[in-house]
Structures are given as C-alpha cells and as structure tokens.
Amino acid sequence: MNPGDRVRVDRADRTYEGVLLPSSTDDHLVVKLEGGYNVGVDRDEADVSVLAEDVYEIDGTDSTGPDEEASSEIEFDDDLPTISLISTGGTIASTVDYRTGAVTAQFDAEDVLRAVPDLAGRANYRGRVVANILSENMEPPLWRDLARAVYEEIEAGADGVVVMHGTDTMQYSAAALAFMLETPVPIVFTGSQRSADRPSSDNVMNAVSAVETAKSDCAEVLVCMHATESDDRCALHRGTRVRKNHTSRRDAFETVGAAPLGEVDYETSGEETVSFRRDYRERDAVDLERNLDLEDDVELLKFTPGMDPAFLDVVEGSEGLIIEGTGLGHVHTDLIPRIEEFVQDGTTVAMTSQCLEGRVCDRVYDTGRDLLEAGVVEAGDTLPGTAKVKLMWALENSENVEEAMGTSLAGEIQERSVPWE
Secondary structure, three states: OOOOOOEEEEOOOEEEEEEOOOOOOOOOOEEEOOOOOEEEHHHHOOEEEEEOOOOEOOEEOOOOOOEEEEEOOOOOOOOOOEEEEEEEHHHHHHHEEEEOOOEEEEEOHHHHHHOOOOOOHHHHHHEEHHHHHHHHHHHHHHHHHHHHHHHHHHHHOOEEEEEEOOOOOOOHOOOOOOOHHHOOEEEEEEEOOOOOOOOOHHHHHHHHHHHHHHOOOOEEEEEEOOOOOOOOOOEEEEEEOOOOOOOOOOOOOOOOOOOOOOOOOOOOOOOOEEEOOOOOOOOOOOOOOEOOOOOOOEEEEOOOOOOOHHHHHHHHOOOOOEEEEOOOOEEOOOHHHHHHHHHHOOOOEEEEEEEOHHHHHOOOOOOHHHHOOOOOOOOOOHHHHHHHHHHHHHHHHOOOOHHHOOOOOOHHHHOOOOOOO
8 A cells, every 4th residue: 555546444433445655654544535525534544445556747757656756758749839838936936944834845846847747748848937936025017027927928829827826915916917017828826735745735736727717718817726725627707706714715815895706627538627707807808018117106004993093103104005995985073184185295195995806986975075086086896905906007107097097997896786696
C-alpha cells in the first residue's frame, strides 16, 4: 500500500473511499475523498483495502516512490492555442516552509506547470514572472507592471492569459486590469485557498479551469475559482464585480448582486466545459489598448457610528477619496462640512455603500441631499474596493471624473439592482 493507491478504509462506525496520501506520522492514514477534502484515520482503528494501485500522482512526484520525480513535457502543437501563464506568487504558487510552518511563495510560472501536469496537452504555454509575493504585498506599481506584462503577452500573440495571484487582493488586481486594458482575448485570474502540498488543495482544478476559460470566447478580465466546496465546477466572475467573502473556504469568491458570469464544469476525463449565462464581450470585439496611468493618492474610508472625525485628517489633501457609507450612502451629518472642504480643495469624493448589494442613492434622505450639495459623487452599486481602483484610473485617464464614476466602464455598475437566486 503506497501513496497514490485508491483505498477503502473501514472503521467501526464509518467507511471511506479515496486516494491514499502521504502522512506526516506513521500512526495515521490520510485519505483524499471524492469531494476534494481529506480525512485522517488512526491506523490502529482502521481496516484498509487497496482498490487500485498507483492511480494518482501526488504533488508532481510519482506515487511509486518519494525520490522519483515525474515531469510533464509540454511540447509545442500547432493545433493548440497559446496561453501565457503569468505568476505573481500567492498560495497557488506556494508550499509550506517546514522550518516555520508558514506558507511561502517560492514558485515561478514553470514550477506551476510541473506542479499541475493536468495542464499538459490543453495549450501551448509561455511562462512569465512579474512578482513573487504574497498578495497582501501587492501595490499599485505592481498593477502597472502586471498590466504591461499582460499587454506584451497579448501583443506577442497569446490567445489568452492566466494570471496566478494570491486570493486576498485578487479582486483589486482584477479590477485594475479591467480598467487599464482593452483586451481582445480572455484575461483570467486564478489562485488557490490551499497550497499545493495540502491534500485539499484547489490549485489543480482552478488552474485547469482558468486555462480552459482563457481558451474561450469571453474577452474580459475574469476571476476563476471554486464554485462549491467540492471539486465539481469553478465559477467565472467579472473582475469588477467579484469579492472574496470567506477567509478559507475553497468557494470563497462571489459575484456581488448577480449570479456569476459563467462556470466551468470540471471532470477528471479532461472534458471541461466552459459556459456563460449572461452577456459578455466576445473575443476580438475590441483592439488591444492600454492606459496604465494611475493616481496612487486615493484612499478608501469606512464610516462607522461614533467614528472620530480625526480619521478625516489622515485623508486630507488626497487626490481622491472613496467613502464606504451606510445604507444608501450616508455619514454622520457632522462630517459633511469637512467633506465639503475636501471637495472645495480639489479632492474628488465618491460615495459607495457598506451593504453587499444595492446602490447608493443620496436623493432619498436629507443627509444624502446634503452630501450631494457638498459635491460628493455617487458611485452606483460599484463595490468599494473596485471604486477605489476605478477612481485611481479615472483621475489620470478621464476628462470628466464625476461622469466616469457614475458610468459603467468595465461592468462595475449594473443597470439594475434586483434580487437573484
């Protein structure tokens, strides 16, 4: 019995079937279940039967022995599209540092190919490393580097681009590229909630689904991540409407205010199917263009009851300010005169809502009307994080910033806010 064998484990009260994985101790068995999760079982309490031998590769190594490396040869095929894999680091390109127990970003794009042999035969690949960081260290200058790299890959003939990115700030980077680039091919962000050396890692399914999406007809910036807790399908989220809503679940990402734009049915047979449920921009509908300038001096401020007005001192003098207000877009009335001073001094102030769904409307209550009179701009139902990125872009690239903030430029504002299932 070796790692990679399919086994049945019988205990006094339960039976498990799955793939045997390496264990850190001799006292326990670790089995990867069909749903993608793993279970640990005390060896002394289990009766184990081998159902099939050597059916699964573990983390790029041959299951017949830990010292035999298995490589995935990626050969050029004229009949296949060319997909550029751009790495920025993050959990999808991470492993555990056993000195500290922490997850560390240390793989480049070619390491991802070796770690995900299922990518072989789906496309011709070009690998490129823009950064090797955990996503909390992502900054606007790196957005510019990333957008420039994606532009160059598409200009060089890539039929699609997959960006490997850490999940914690992926929504910001996806929004940035959606505003900075006009793309005739798909740009697909993906990552993983769990590193490749964890039995419940989502890196293989997400990477394969992202590549299949990059071959599709949807020429937009998308985020491709697990749609459920199981290994059954990935959801495709528009880059300006997505939010990470859970710290650790594999299906952490959601499209806010609507169903996902599409999905990828994931099957071990390699017959993944990409489908879309709403309108999207088709491949080659626009020419490749870039507008990479950003105004970095834009802040996002969340209003809370009892907030110390001194918080406004921190953002005073900024070129732009996004306020995450209450409900329809409100703050305490005592703050409005100070906000008006900001506007008069040249700061563009735009209002969003703390609510996950719905849009701001400052015409309903007196507070909202006072904010409008003070010069605050409404951002519709734009997500607060997306609104910050959009204002950074609009201040450098739009002749009328107020009009731009109220207009959907990359699908960030929906025509209507309606309930959905």
